[in-house]
Amino acid sequence: MRSDMIKRGDARAAHRSLLRATGVGETDWDKPFIAICNSHVDIIPGHVHLQAVGNYVKECVRAAGGVPFLFNTIGVDDGIAMGHGGMKYSLPSRELIADSVETMIQAHCFDAMICIPNCDKIVPGMFMGAMRVNVPTIFVSGGPMEAGRTSSGKVVDLIDAFVAGAKKQNGHLSAEELEEIEQAACPTCGSCSGMFTANSMNCLAEAIGMALPGNGTILATSADRKELYERASRRVVAMARDFARLGPGHGLLPREIATASAFDNAMILDMAMGGSTNTVLHILAIAHEAGVPFTLARIDELSRKTPNICKVSPSSSYHIEDVARAGGIHTILGEVERGCPGLLDLSCSTVSGKTLGENIREYDIRGAGAAAEARLLTRVRPGGERSNQAWTVPSVAAEARSQAAGLAVLEAEGETGENGNGGFDGSNGDGGDGDGFNPLDVIRTVDNAYSKTGGLSMLSGNLAPNGAVVKTAGVSPKMLRHSGPAVIFESEVDAYNGIVFGKVKSGDVVVVRNEGPRGGPGMQEMLAPTTAIKGVGLDDQCALITDGRFSGGTAGASIGHVSPEAAVGGPIGLLQDGDIIDIDILNGVLAVRLSDDELARRRAAWVAPQPRITTGYLARYAKMATSADTGAILKWD
Secondary structure, eight states: OTTHHHHSSGGGHHHHHHHHHTTOOTTOTTSOEEEEEEOOOTTOTTTTTHHHHHHHHHHHHHHTTOEEEEEEOOOOOHHHHTTSGGGGGHHHHHHHHHHHHHHHHHHHTOSEEEEEOOSTTHHHHHHHHHHHHOOOEEEOOOOBOOOEEOTTOOEEOHHHHHHHHHHHHTTSSOHHHHHHHHHHSOOBSSBOSSSOHHHHHHHHHHHHTSBOTTTTTSOTTBTTHHHHHHHHHHHHHHHHHHHHHHOSSSSOSHHHHSOHHHHHHHHHHHHHHTOOTHHHHHHHHHHHHHTOOOOHHHHHHHHHHOOBOOOOTTSSSOOHHHHHHHTOHHHHHHHHHHHSTTSSOTTOBOTTSSBHHHHHHHHOTTSTTOOHHHHHHTTOOOOOSOBSSTTOBOOHHHHHHHHHHHHHHHHHTTOOSSOSSTTTTOOSTTTTTTSOOOHHHHSOOGGGOSBSSOSOEEEEETTEEEEEEEOGGGSOGGGSEEEEEEEEESSHHHHHHHHHTTOOOTTOEEEEOSOSTTTTTSOOBOHHHHHHHHHTTOTTTOEEEESSBOOTTOOSSEEEEEESOGGGTOGGGGOOTTOEEEEETTTTEEEESOOHHHHHHHHHHOOOOOOSOOSHHHHHHHHHBOOGGGTSOBOOO
């Protein structure tokens, strides 16, 4: 085992002495040492419950025959950090997390690792670290938040709170209405309830093969997540033992699982479910750490082949709890496979010990071979009560399992006229509760797709020579093509104020620049300006482009990751107010109506802006950060 380096031989007597002081017992020396990389942070709702989760996983690893060692990473709450200078630290925190994972695993020679992330930069940061250290690893998230509900029964989430704040500022909402929405929007612990970045990445972890089925969709408040933690713990101990016995080359390591085909599968899922644009940024960075060539051009190629069959908030009124009820991530993958056979690589290995295809057959509830467990998990429901604790809602699936088992016995004895499933298969049209819920609308068939191409699109042109990204699933059809004059802002805060207080008019193209990885520094999310556009009623009349990025909660004609960024002389930095910008999302074009000669003249006169921050971590980050088309990775050579 790797851990033999710190626990075997006379030269390691002092090491063993130190390990005994941590609680390692005399029967533990032959067991694998398992790192539990947790991200418990009290100020992040997606992480506030993870202390209990980490301790439970520790118990599960011990019960499975491993020796658990728990450590924590930092985390930034994007929503709380948004709209002020704190957001500059969000994307850079991804690198700190990756460095922390690498440091802990390599310094202490762990045999395997369980990662417990949940939100935003924490998921990709842990992924990047896992690819670097390349020891058997399983991701098991803290789970998604329940959607909120107002007194009238309206379903709301974090984005509604952002929009409501903008509406209140410009007089379109009362103080009482704002208060009701903000009190209801985030009712429980867990990653925010829509298909924002955190949930997008936790769902993609299933498709890439690094997480068990259910990772992205079982609610944080549901006790059904406990079984997921138990399974992950048993599996990671088994992987550690298998790796010690078999060595590399047996599909047990992150770099053996996260192949080029696995990254393809992940992005196909992202396109099918209309995930966050940030997933593009993070997948590029993770692939870089895995040593896998992966580009915007490849993502664009996959987008053109992948139908968008699922829309979740902010692109619809559905939330992650609805996706879980409709069958979860492997049901989305199942629909893709049925409608576009051969698009997914079903032979890819996963941490379950089975291929992706085998996992789909087992967890796609619309398939003939779906396991009872998969069907039972569609019964998980939100508790509807405010809570910052995990597992406050009893395990519906466990209860159903016991009832189903009893009915199966009676059926075997010929004492019931039932089919033995007790109605717990979640396959009927209304989800089993008679409330009109339609799973075939939440997760559509390919024949009934929202669009024949994916929920994300790559754009390029003389304004974005190296590419840009837009969440097509959230764009109004009338804004798929748009031309208008540029209204330029040099920061997110200036853009928000300009929009709310009337500087932006119908037909304009809002340009927010010098907010890229280097220029920001840190590539702030533009959720405040995009929700402000919605708040003033211009979301189907204006577009926004930026060398920064967007929250997964952003909808509308919002084009981010414009590369190269302004701070390194990209064309977005050469724009002037009034320049006419042409956007054609259907044909992948982002251009400005300027001749090559005029752009060259402006480039010759361009002077690089002075760094906004000259001390501390962000100053170091800005010197090494690359533009978004490479995943905003750091380069120092």
